[in-house]
Amino acid sequence: MFPLFLFISLINLPYCSSADRNDEPIIGVLAQEVFSPNPNQTAYIAASYVKFLEAAGARVVPVMINQTLEEYKTLFSFINGILYPGGGVSIISSGYRRAAQIFYELAIEANKRGDYFPVWGTCLGFEQLVYLTSGKSLLSHTNTSGVALPLNFTEEVKGSRMFEAFPPELMSALSSEPLTENSHQWSLATLTYYTNEELRSFYKVLSTNTDGNIEFVSTVEAHNYPVYGTQWHPEKNAFEWSRPYIPHSPSAVRTTFHMAEFFVSEARKNFHRFQSKEEENKALIYNFNPVYTGTTSAFEQIYLF
Helix, strand or coil: CHHHHHHHHHHCCCCCCHHHCCCCCEEEEECEEEEEEECCEEEEEEHHHHHHHHCCCCEEEEECCCCCHHHHHHHHCCCCCEEECCCCCCCCCCHHHHHHHHHHHHHHHHHHCCCCCCEEEECHHHHHHHHHHHCCCCCEEEEEEEEEECCEECHHHHHCCCCCCCCHHHHHHHHHCCCEEEEEEEECEHHHHHCCHHHHHHEEEEEEEECCCCEEEEEEEECCCCEEEECCCCCHHHHCCCCCCCCCCHHHHHHHHHHHHHHHHHHCCCCCCCCCHHHHHHHCHHHCCCEECCCCCCCCEEEEC
């Protein structure tokens, strides 16, 4: 009886064929300006963002700043998603902002015509998405530079794509324990979100936080597009060790991997491809070596370009 029961159970499981899924996703990670550049080292990517994506089964291509529009359009047609990392450059006038805007607009256009292309923003990347969607500088100064916080989930989280597959016990831990690391001085105040039509119509708020004075938006996903943002740093829990306020508990590390798994699963829905294996190999971040900077920086390792 047991083999028959097992067979019936298996044939009733949801089936997703590899034809419906890209099992070799490649995700772009946007570089940004180095604060004090050396010759031939004017941009960087923190290695933790690369590890974050690789841990969930993706490969990474660095998206360099200050490239031509045509170069960005070509790269967009090869990759399966893009991540805007945290950092400290201008969201209004930097090379990071220019590249982010081009990929954001390309992603919106692609998704409108049925070409599923996900975009993720972390910390500075979240703030960049707010600016790109609203077209305005709307951030408020908050006392949130170097603090771990629990998430205050909204009612919208119940129908969210981002947290749909999270185990209930991890959702409970996220709402009650300080598992999300914050390293930002600027935030989108909840009041600002609710009074801005562009933001309200584009994003749903999944969580908020407060610095004790200002309530701010901490997690969003777009209503109709695969665009996601966290003001907090899911990648740091598993991969950054140089600051005492970064949580490393089992639940904190599980949060890292569940967030990565979600975004990589979104990238698997995209079917862009490099034109040849040679081009693909040349573009991958494997061509660069990360540098250990844990004794002098907030990042354990960085890639310099």
